[in-house]
Ligand SMILES: NC(=O)c1ccc[n+]([C@@H]2O[C@H](COP(=O)([O-])OP(=O)(O)OC[C@H]3O[C@@H](n4cnc5c(N)ncnc54)[C@H](O)[C@@H]3O)[C@@H](O)[C@H]2O)c1
């Protein structure tokens with residue numbers, strides 16, 4: 001079944017009676033009119049009073065408010081989503097700021113950890129390794145004829161919470177909820193996928209409630225074959241679908257991206273989406289500070305998928321601003337668990353090699369271990385930007401933050417690890433330890449901080465600013481691939497819309513309530529670049545804008561007509 005369910009034309013459906021009420025994409029609950037109730041055999045199956053969607057939203061919001069705990073609010077909202085998608089999105093849209101942290105980061109982290117305990121009903125596709133030679137049948141079981149966006153995970157690196165096995169499905173569901181709520185992709189066209197290859201999380205394996213494959217993760221060769229089979233099956237069933245890779249662990253994230261990025265419409269959100277949002281936020285910070293990006297020295301804590309992805313994107317941006325690549329690379333310092341990535345450090349991954357500092361660069365440094373520690377780097381390199389993507393809480397200690405402040409009047413500090421409890425330092429700490437002289441952004445949402453008579457808005461530098469717009473742009477222009485240049489245009493569009501950089505007031509990025517409008521702008525910019533690169537349909541600006549609007553789904557009920565079947 002497929003349907004764009006917000007177009008004004010009536011929708012023809014063969015569903016009726018309880019089957020219609022049990023189809024979340026079509027269900028309207030008490031909003032079925034008297035005529036529809038008669039035509040679709042619904043009389044008696046619903047309370048008699050007809051309600052508008054606004055009335056339904058009021059009741060849901062009242063019930064939502066009756067829950068104290070975030071996880072219970074999450075469970076409640078997911079239940080509405082599984083019952084009536086139009087109502088779910090209308091409710092979320094009306095309370096976006098309040099509900100995003102519930103359906104997405106940080107609460108989605110708890111939902112992933114407790115996935116099997118709080119499980120109510122199925123959504124999306126759970127593809128088990130055991131079904132690998134049967135994938136065409138499995139994909140056919142997803143009754144959606146047209147899928148335009150797939151978010152797929154294997155659950156091995158869920159936020160900063162490690163291996164959550166089948167619980168990773170929560171992330172795919174959460175990301176796609178944002179695709180719809182903020183990027184206007186109809187829920188009829190989205191599909192969350194969990195590739196279950198087992199888990200190495202002992203707690204889950206020992207948990208009698210755990211619903212995934214109860215075995216350790218499969219070996220690398222088997223894993224690679226499974227991914228290959230999956231991609232091929234998706235190409236056969238939904239050749240136009242965007243595949244967003246999400247929360248794959250470091251050994252697989254980059255190799256999978258490299259293998260498929262020139263073949264299919266895909267991207268890795270943790271590498272490329274994160275890079276795009278962070279460069280956009282950094283550009284906004286640099287503009288509001290009045291010092292260009294290429295003059296910054298940047299220290300990363302965590303040289304994984306996100307860290308290295310962001311670092312490479314910063315280097316490209318610095319080069320675009322006019323400095324030599326070697327110079328740009330010399331201004332980036334990657335600190336991982338064994339210290340600064342330095343020439344000669346053993347066991348570096350391929351994607352880390354190009355980001356190591358040369359022995360000559362640190363020749364005059366004073367440090368005692370085998371490699372400079374984070375604190376050594378703070379003192380010796382005197383950075384102006386500090387980015388945390390380690391997944392480890394508390395790594396930005398007071399000493400570290402005071403060290404960066406010592407060498408820089410207004411440092412830019414982004415503790416980006418999710419969820420909130422994994423953050424490298426809270427915004428309160430960062431602000432206090434810099435005496436309020438700082439530009440700060442986090443990965444998870446934090447409340448504004450009041451410090452010495454001043455209110456600091458905490459910008460959420462999260463890839464959710466990027467992926468809905470990328471999806472919308474790729475769909476609107478039918479782009480074949482997702483290039484670095486397309487992602488760079490998303491960063492620039494984001495930075496160009498920074499309230500702080502543009503007006504000297506407000507957040508570094510627009511509030512989430514403006515995400516839908518921003519996603520359309522990002523979609524436009526991304527699609528234009530795709531066209532310039534010969535990767536998409538050729539459309540003039542008006543036609544492109546029209547396609548973006550036409551593809552933007554809104555949570556409104558449509559009128560139904562019955563088909564005979
Ligand atoms: N804000 C966002 O939009 C966003 C996007 C992607 C990832 N993230 C967050 O970034 C974190 C990392 O994600 P990732 O995909 O790069 O994971 P990853 O596993 O690929 O990388 C994490 C890196 O941190 C390193 N690390 C661990 N302990 C360390 C320590 N004590 N000192 C220095 N380095 C240490 C690891 O060795 C690893 O290389 C997660 O918490 C994730 O939630 C945020």
Ligand SMILES: O=C(O)C[C@H](O)C(=O)O
Nearest residue numbers: 105159269270418462463
């Ligand atoms: O999921 C998020 O909130 C952002 C990012 O993809 C992450 O893995 O932390």
